[in-house]
Amino acid sequence: ETGVTQSPTHLIKTRGQQVTLRCSSQSGHNTVSWYQQALGQGPQFIFQYYREEENGRGNFPPRFSGLQFPNYSSELNVNALELDDSALYLCASSSGTDDHNSPLHFGNGTRLTVT
Amino acid sequence: KQEVTQIPAALSVPEGENLVLNCSFTDSAIYNLQWFRQDPGKGLTSLLLIQSSQREQTSGRLNASLDKSSGRSTLYIAASQPGDSATYLCAVGNGQNFVFGPGTRLSVLP
Numbered sequence: 215e216t217g218v219t220q221s222p223t224h225l226i227k228t229r230g231q232q233v234t235l236r237c238s239s240q241s242g243h244n245t246v247s248w249y250q251q252a253l254g255q256g257p258q259f260i261f262q263y264y265r266e267e268e269n270g271r272g273n274f275p276p277r278f279s280g281l282q283f284p285n286y287s288s289e290l291n292v293n294a295l296e297l298d299d300s301a302l303y304l305c306a307s308s309s310g311t312d313d314h315n316s317p318l319h320f321g322n323g324t325r326l327t328v329t
Numbered sequence: 330k331q332e333v334t335q336i337p338a339a340l341s342v343p344e345g346e347n348l349v350l351n352c353s354f355t356d357s358a359i360y361n362l363q364w365f366r367q368d369p370g371k372g373l374t375s376l377l378l379i380q381s382s383q384r385e386q387t388s389g390r391l392n393a394s395l396d397k398s399s400g401r402s403t404l405y406i407a408a409s410q411p412g413d414s415a416t417y418l419c420a421v422g423n424g425q426n427f428v429f430g431p432g433t434r435l436s437v438l439p
Contacts, residue, residue, distance in 0.1 A: 218372075247426060256333070256418055256429030257373070270425040304372055317363055318420075318427060322372040 218307050218321035226327045227295050235290040235324045237305030245269070246288040247318065248280060249304040257304055263288055292326075300328045331356045333421055333430035341436040346409050350433045352402040352419035361422040364393050364404050366415045367432070373418065376404070409437045 219238045227233050239246050245264045249257035259272035263282035277293040286307070292299055302325050306318040332355045342348055352362070361380045365373040377386045377393040379402070385394040392405040402419055416434045420427035 220372075249429075254431075256420075256431045259426040259428070262426060272426065302370075306373075317375050317378040318373075319375060320365075320372040325370070 218305055218319055220303075220305050220321035220324050222324060223322065224325045224327075226329065229295055229297060229328055231295050232291065232293045233295060233326065235292075235303050235305075235326070237288045237290070237307075237321060239286045239288070239305075239307035240319050243307035243309050243319070244286050245308045245316075246282055246286065247306045247308070248288070248290045249306065250274075251302040251304055251323070253301070260290070295328045297328050300326060302326075331359075331421055331423060331428045333419060333428050335417075335419060335430035335433050337433060338431070339434040339436075341438065342409055343438050344409060344411060346437075347405070347407050348409055348435075350404040350406070350417050350419075350435070352404070352430055354400045354402075354421045354428075356421075357397050357400050358423075359397065359421050360424045362393075362395055362402050363420045363422065363427065364391075364402075365418045365420065367418060368415050376417075406435075409435075411437050411439050413437050 221236045247262040248260040251257040261271040262269045266282045279291045281289045302323045304323045306320045308316040336351045363378040364376040379386045379395040390407040395402045416432040418432040420429045
């Protein structure tokens with residue numbers, strides 16, 4: 215069973231630039247969620263994708279957008295980067311929104327630094 | 330709006346001790362609660378998931394309880410080991426996403 219993989223592991227960008235982060239979900243999982251974790255805090259929900267559609271969104275501005283592909287992998291795009299976007303971005307997969315008790319399985323994250 | 334808190338923020342214990350980590354949440358209308366472990370700079374590892382209809386779950390030296398009516402969960406770690414040192418986070422599931430607490434940073438001293 216292949217776990218959740220994220221790329222890249224680290225990234226440094228300049229304020230105002232755009233970034234794309236990638237995630238491959240665990241085999242058999244069709245739902246992907248993205249979380250932002252600032253240093254010393256718990257993860258904050260960005261959005262969730264199910265069957266290639268956004269299926270819920272947290273309190274993040276529209277410059278945070280995403281995609282899910284037919285193989286259930288996903289991308290997180292952030293435009294017009296701000297210094298406060300510096301964080302660990304975590305992708306989690308689960309086995310479907312119909313199963314409300316499906317546990318989340320996380321990747322190791324992408325550490326984004328905005329200078 | 331669901332809010333999740335964890336007490337204590339940090340804990341340091343000698344090896345072999347049994348310990349309890351606490352998690353509180355404000356809205357009892359939850360689907361489940363999941364406990365995670367996070368090592369520095371890494372992602373989250375799922376430890377236990379308790380469904381809203383359950384009272385507890387056990388895995389090895391870990392036991393998690395849930396009291397939905399009072400908005401509380403505890404994670405009990407028996408016979409702690411240095412390898413248990415990590416940050417432990419609880420997350421409350423609302424059927425679509427999870428709301429996380431800030432975590433408890435645990436250090437187990439040899």
